[in-house]
Amino acid sequence: MRLDIITLFPEIFNFIKNIGVVGRAYKNKKWELNTWNPRDFTNNKTRRVDDNPYGGGPGMVMSAESLENTVSFIKHEHMLSGFNDIPVILLSPIGDVFDQDRAIRLSKTSGAILVCGRYEGVDKRFVNRCVTHEISIGDFILSGGEIAALALIDAVVRLLPNVLGNDRSKACESFSIYKSGLLDDHPYTKPRNFKEEIVPEVLLNGNHSDIRKWNREKSLMITFMRRPDLIIKARNNGFLTEDDELFISLLKNNSNDTT
Structure with missing residues (x-):
């Protein structure tokens, strides 16, 4: 290029x-x-x-x-x-x-x-x-x-071939098509316990299915709170599953209960 x-x-x-x-x-x-x-x-x-x-x-x-x-x-x-x-x-x-x-x-x-x-x-x-x-x-x-x-x-x-050390990084970032155009929440790294704040247990148990579900829900949650327009865009593009929509409904109900 x-x-x-x-x-x-x-x-x-x-x-x-x-x-x-x-x-x-x-x-x-x-x-x-x-x-x-x-x-x-x-x-x-x-x-x-x-x-x-x-x-x-x-x-x-x-x-x-x-x-x-x-x-x-x-x-x-x-x-x-x-x-x-x-x-x-x-x-x-x-x-x-x-x-x-x-x-x-x-x-x-x-x-x-x-x-x-x-x-x-x-x-x-x-x-x-x-x-x-x-x-x-x-x-x-x-x-x-x-x-x-x-x-x-x-x-x-950074999107050019072989520029990133791990091309999977591009697929897992906020706004990527593989993330349905949603945001990513902040990640965790060592130590597990930092000043009494502990890494969520789901990230430590090695169950990749649970981890994917947890990450997806965190992505939906932060997008719902900070960029609800991206939720609408993802829905219009057909990127949201039935489970996604159910979780968003729960977020809306919880949001209404606190207002």
């Missing part, structure tokens, strides 16, 4: 190549990272990439010309390397919310161009002409798209 990042601050992306499973995958050539500064693709002597917004308003806007020149150069490199139809993703607060499904789909492609906006945003004409997808990582505002791009990179790269 090849990821190309358009950013005014390429140094932000240095650390991700050296840390954790994503850094190890980079060193093992599971993915490639290139950063491009749009200042290097301007047609003015001062390398200026922004200007005042038409119609007034605070802040500055990144120019369409510098960004389109950068994308065009990257696409030419892609063509020479045999990469085609690479998506151009703008990290934007008005984009579609990034989730595990999108991470999985992107991990199955040959890569993407990620555009990190700054200031008050980017010229809409660049979006119209070059951007294929707009993605947001949540309902909040960042100073630029770099942190969002780092989050996307981490989420996608």
Whole structure:
């Protein structure tokens, strides 16, 4: 996988190549990272990439010309390397919310161009002409798209084949299709007794059927309490069993009894 990042601050992306499973995958050539500064693709002597917004308003806007020149150069490199139809993703607060499904789909492609906006945003004409997808990582505002791009990179790269030490980890995580898009509660490790709080006995008895049932109920419980919208999504997608629905009914009854 090849990821190309358009950013005014390429140094932000240095650390991700050296840390954790994503850094190890980079060193093992599971993915490639290139950063491009749009200042290097301007047609003015001062390398200026922004200007005042038409119609007034605070802040500055990144120019369409510098960004389109950068994308065009990257696409030419892609063509020479045999990469085609690479998506151009703008990290934007008005984009579609990034989730595990999108991470999985992107991990199955040959890569993407990620555009990190700054200031008050980017010229809409660049979006119209070059951007294929707009993605947001949540309902909040960042100073630029770099942190969002780092989050996307981490989420996608760890899904690449043979990146995680145990590929079963991907199947057992929150939001995975094997978890029906539900959340995982926090796990336990040694010691069994930590300051008088003891690991639940069901996790110690070696009965894998009981453990699976306990884990499923804990997953349903924490999702019901913290992200009930995911319960609805799992139900609509046909991921809930009759036992799941019975347990959710018990949770609802208990919730009503305490309100």
